[in-house]
Amino acid sequence: MTSSAARTTTATTVDAVCLGESMVTFHPDRPGPLADVPTFHRGIGGAESNVACYLARLGHRVRWISRVGADGFGDRILQEMAAAGVDVGEVQRDAARPTGVYFKERLDGHTAVTYYRGGSAASAMSADLVGREKAWSGRVLHLSGITAALSDSCRDLVRALTERVPGRPHISFDLNHRPALWNGRDPAQLIGIARRCDTVLVGEDEAEAAWGLASANGVRAALPEPGTLVVKQGARGATVYSRQPDGTDTAHFEPALTVDVVDPVGAGDAFAAGFLSATLRGLPLPARLRYGHVLAAVALTVPGDLGCPPPHARVAHLVGLDDATWDSLVLGQGWTEKDEPR
Structure with missing residues (x-):
């Protein structure tokens, strides 16, 4: 009711x-x-x-x-x-x-x-x-494998919303594999859902746990359809694959920021938000990865699931740093409230 x-x-x-x-x-x-x-x-x-x-x-x-x-x-x-x-x-x-x-x-x-x-x-x-009218009322619809794992009706809803038919928005899908939610069912069915989406975000570790895929290139081989595929590689960084008009793929790796981790829960969601924010702004792929890394650093340095990012102008400033400065940053608890990170 x-x-x-x-x-x-x-x-x-x-x-x-x-x-x-x-x-x-x-x-x-x-x-x-x-x-x-x-x-x-x-x-x-x-x-x-x-x-x-x-x-x-x-x-x-x-x-x-x-x-x-x-x-x-x-x-x-x-x-x-x-x-x-x-x-x-x-x-x-x-x-x-x-x-x-x-x-x-x-x-x-x-x-x-x-x-x-x-x-x-x-x-x-x-x-x-x-x-669909309500779910498709944005420029982007963001979904995850968690919803598909909650129940059969939730899985069928995700399948319906990712169907490739006229009028659908850009579909973003984060694997977010939670083994406990599958209760003996096979999470390999999420491959079929991911292949219907436009932007897919997958952790390299969860791709191996859910699908037995042990490398970023292996994930791309299993998911050739999405125009943009992001494989998150933990503290090392992330690789984005982008399909070009001629059908070929480009790949770009961007290292993650160095952070003093307070709590890792929620970092993947923050990364997804940063990447999608940059996507909505039409920024190039390297900048999208950096937006993801900056937002992940926000989540990693607070004890709860949700941190409060600094003003967008400061996020954009960090994203635009030269490679040497980016690599030298170390962000700790409370960095979003300071004028400059160390």
């Missing part, structure tokens, strides 16, 4: 539509097992909603489409998304299913995540509930 949308909106064209689940997150106030941590700090997090918030904070018009429970956690997500500048008017409230939550756990310098999202409101998304 679904109530009315969070607020009235029209399907006017925006820069980007992000579709997927967001959850309330609980961050421990100290390291240790969940059983021993006495208090947590509340936030929100979800791959597509993270991308939406970053894009909005970079000055883009963004709409987020999803479902949340008719509960206090759903209220909180909508409040925080709206405060970030994201249009939440197409988010549906579900009186029968809860908003998902997850807890972070810091052990031995590593961050683990425990999800409570089974049977969530977002898992009931379907092609019947989310029409």
Whole structure:
């Protein structure tokens, strides 16, 4: 049973539509097992909603489409998304299913995540509930493999929205492989979805885990159709493949920034937002990768899923640095609030 949308909106064209689940997150106030941590700090997090918030904070018009429970956690997500500048008017409230939550756990310098999202409101998304007119109301539609893993109806929705038919926008797809969500099912089915998209972002490590592909070139060989393919290669950097009008491919590698990592969760979403922001601005591929790296550095140096990027002018300044200066930067916690990084 679904109530009315969070607020009235029209399907006017925006820069980007992000579709997927967001959850309330609980961050421990100290390291240790969940059983021993006495208090947590509340936030929100979800791959597509993270991308939406970053894009909005970079000055883009963004709409987020999803479902949340008719509960206090759903209220909180909508409040925080709206405060970030994201249009939440197409988010549906579900009186029968809860908003998902997850807890972070810091052990031995590593961050683990425990999800409570089974049977969530977002898992009931379907092609019947989310029409193409609304999902295709942006210049870009951003999706991820997480949504396809939530339920059969969510997988069918992603397939419907990535169908190559007239009128669809530019489709961005981030693999975002989460092994626990597949419950014994084969994530290889995501290859078929990725091949229908225009821009695809894949981590080299997750491509090997999900598809058995051990190199960036191997990922490109498996995904020849997307005009733009980004293979993220961890702390080393990322490679972008671009299909040219004559059918040939170009490849460009851009090293990542050096950062003092506080929490790695959410860095991939921040990278995707930076890359898409530069894509919307029509910047060349090397600059798009650098935008991704700068936004990833924002996420890596804060304890939560979402950081607040510096003003766009400063992001653009960092992207435009010469190679030697770029390679020499070291960004630590709080760098976005300082005049100059070290």
